[in-house]
Amino acid sequence: MNQHPALVLNISSYAGVVIALCQIGFGWLLAFRSKAMVGFFASANERWSSRLSRGLAICGWIFLVGGCLTFVGWLILLGVIALKLT
Numbered sequence: 637m638n639q640h641p642a643l644v645l646n647i648s649s650y651a652g653v654v655i656a657l658c659q660i661g662f663g664w665l666l667a668f669r670s671k672a673m674v675g676f677f678a679s680a681n682e683r684w685s686s687r688l689s690r691g692l693a694i695c696g697w698i699f700l701v702g703g704c705l706t707f708v709g710w711l712i713l714l715g716v717i718a719l720k721l722t
Contacts, residue, residue, distance in 0.1 A: 666696025
């Protein structure tokens, strides 16, 4: 079974967009809900709680930016696929 290379790119690109959307969602959860998450686990030390919340927010922004860049890469790949099929 020999498949067209553009079809293989198309299937892998849809897997990439699902990963990008999950990454954006996880980044949003970490960036904007980190203080609530730390409060839920009720850290005894307020100083560590603040640092942990800040660290989670930074990780969330990294995931959010990375997910957006992955999504832009998916759009570029979709354009390449569209040009190869025409």
